[in-house]
Amino acid sequence: MTANADINSITKAKxxxxxSFLVEKYYDFLNRFSLNAGNYTLDITVIKDVARRYAYDxxxxxxxxxxxRIDRHKIAGYLTYWICKLRPISLKNKDVYFENAKSxxxxxxxxxxxxxxxxxxxxYVQTGSDRKMVVGETLLDAFLxxxxxxxxxxxxxxxxxxxxxxxxx
Numbered sequence: 049m050t051a052n053a054d055i056n057s058i059t060k061a062k063x064x065x066x067x068s069f070l071v072e073k074y075y076d077f078l079n080r081f082s083l084n085a086g087n088y089t090l091d092i093t094v095i096k097d098v099a100r101r102y103a104y105d106x107x108x109x110x111x112x113x114x115x116x117r118i119d120r121h122k123i124a125g126y127l128t129y130w131i132c133k134l135r136p137i138s139l140k141n142k143d144v145y146f147e148n149a150k151s152x153x154x155x156x157x158x159x160x161x162x163x164x165x166x167x168x169x170x171x172y173v174q175t176g177s178d179r180k181m182v183v184g185e186t187l188l189d190a191f192l193x194x195x196x197x198x199x200x201x202x203x204x205x206x207x208x209x210x211x212x213x214x215x216x217x
Contacts, residue, residue, distance in 0.1 A: 059103045066127075067092075067099035070163070074137070077162045087141040088155065094136035101130050105202060120171045121213070124164035125206030131160035132195045157195040161188070164209060181213065 105126045109115040135156045144152045168181035
């Protein structure tokens with residue numbers, strides 16, 4: 049087995065683990081915000097693509113930038129970027145717009161931020177910190193809007209998450 053084949057199999061294994069994690073967190077997200085699962089569809093093929101592209105980004109950081117372990121900011125940034133770019137959640141029931149027009153419009157962006165904030169909070173639990181990452185309503189609205197309508201990159205989002213964490217917004 050060549051070095052490239054070995055790296056590729058490792059990347060595929062990490063992508064599969066990430067995809068499973070994202071599917072699990074999708075249902076946590078729906079439950080947390082009392083969203084009816086019957087109104088939304090999670091495209092498993094797209095989730096696998098999100099995970100694969102995220103894994104390639106991580107692999108690139110390891111190989112070309114010499115990064116041994118990526119930090120929580122980059123994890124959150126790259127996952128957020130790919131979720132928003134590929135949009136794995138779609139609206140199944142158009143009547144949801146009549147209940148809350150904002151909810152279905154920003155569903156992928158809200159899911160991406162749920163994953164990102166969850167990554168930070170998992171880090172705090174692992175390190176024994178009593179901190180908790182909470183984003184205020186004004187910043188949340190700005191994030192949702194920018195993730196939906198503005199051009200971002202995983203690196204830009206990583207920096208934004210770093211600043212949010214540092215300034216405790």
